[in-house]
Amino acid sequence: MAERLGMTAELYASGFDEGTHGVRPLEALFDEVRRDDLVLLSYSIFDPCLGRILALDCKKICYFHGVTDPQLLRALEPRTAQLCDKALAQLPLLAGFDALVANSHGTAKSLAGIVDTDAIAVVPPVFPDMYVFRREMPRRGRKRQEPNLLMVGRVVPHKRVEDGIELLALLKHRDFNATLSIVGSTPNYDCLKFLINHARRLGVLERVDFKGMLDDADLFECFESANGLLAMSRHEGFCVPVLEAMHYGKPVFVRGGTAAEEICPRDSVFDAHAELAAWVPVVMQRLGQCAGRCPIDLAYVRHADGVLQRASDDVWRALFSGVGVASGFARARASGAAASVQKRR
Structure with missing residues (x-):
């Protein structure tokens, strides 16, 4: 620049x-x-x-x-x-x-x-002009057997990855079988061990994929094949993954109380103190419309473009x-x- x-x-x-x-x-x-x-x-x-x-x-x-x-x-x-x-x-x-x-x-x-x-x-x-925002988008969403939720960011305590895992378990209890992909470095072994045991206790470990650090091509694949992005963090200065997910035309589900809520549509934001049970019907409704394919919602794409113009x-x-x-x-x-x-x- x-x-x-x-x-x-x-x-x-x-x-x-x-x-x-x-x-x-x-x-x-x-x-x-x-x-x-x-x-x-x-x-x-x-x-x-x-x-x-x-x-x-x-x-x-x-x-x-x-x-x-x-x-x-x-x-x-x-x-x-x-x-x-x-x-x-x-x-x-x-x-x-x-x-x-x-x-x-x-x-x-x-x-x-x-x-x-x-x-x-x-x-x-x-x-x-970052490559992620310039690359040609797929014309149609990828097909998946089950809806996939994506979390992107360092796997550290304030990101509250455990809440994403718990949400996955709540969806399972409602007979809504989804998977969760977690992308990001895991610098804290105790935190990672806690998350694995947490998923095991909730009976969803086989539905959680800790992908670790990915190169650009694999990260783009994750965005393209996901049905939506979870942002559960208790602190965000901005939250680039939310912008990236919207650029890919994917629904975002964002915990309020951080700067992440500034860059997404209001109906994508949940009260910072809301129980995770309140997220379940909204996630089910939006992901349930996918019918095996990960659609591209142009409204999210346009919203992301508006944010990008501010930079x-x-x-x-x-x-x-x-x-x-x-x-x-x-x-x-x-x-x-x-x-x-x-x-x-």
Whole structure:
């Protein structure tokens, strides 16, 4: 995107595979940044380099993804919970950036009392030209013997994968035989073990498929062959899988109370405190219309397209212009991951 806007972009990271093309060690950023650069920081968890970045003598934008509530992580991921605690204490420093961008309105509101939230731009963390949104869609939905529900994301405590498994069991009790595919990394062995035992106790383990990490082709296959997507998380800064599922024309079933509800139709959102039993008739009704085929609902496709337009190049051009950078070179760092730098010529 930056290059399309006439800027030269560099990427920096503090933790990455050294074979990754185009990414350089973060320390190089501090050696190379110049006064006419723009630094773009992606922030979602405690960043030990935040003070050094704020001290750079150049324009700086922070893209804020939100910080997960530590209480959702403390039992099974105490180290991550500790880092989230430290991140919450660090948030007042974000007021030192020349501009703040959030991935959702919910994320922006989490900075209330620190900055003027009305001044925070809200831009989805995607781009319309990403391959997943450009690839040619199948003309007809895939056939399946039984309806399939899909969950996509890291298998970690706050994603509440166990609620998806319980919903599957409730459907089974209503003689609605469905399957559940769970796509995402499983970094926490105790969490994965709990989920497997949970599915076994509920009598649906044979209907649950833990697929782990997938490449793009296999992930696209999962979206194309699914009848609907479940988003049960108790914390989401945005929830890209919901957008991807809608782009594929699939129904989404979303727990309210997170930013995921901002990007889908209102009738796809369930009250955050609703019992799972309340989900059952809605899921049965929408999936029961499939008749062996996974239909493509163009209303969802159009809704996804509308969300994507909020992340167009023109939106970012206006943001860069707002801090006095219209073209050239800027630098950005993703918290604990990658940073991009674009320097003016």
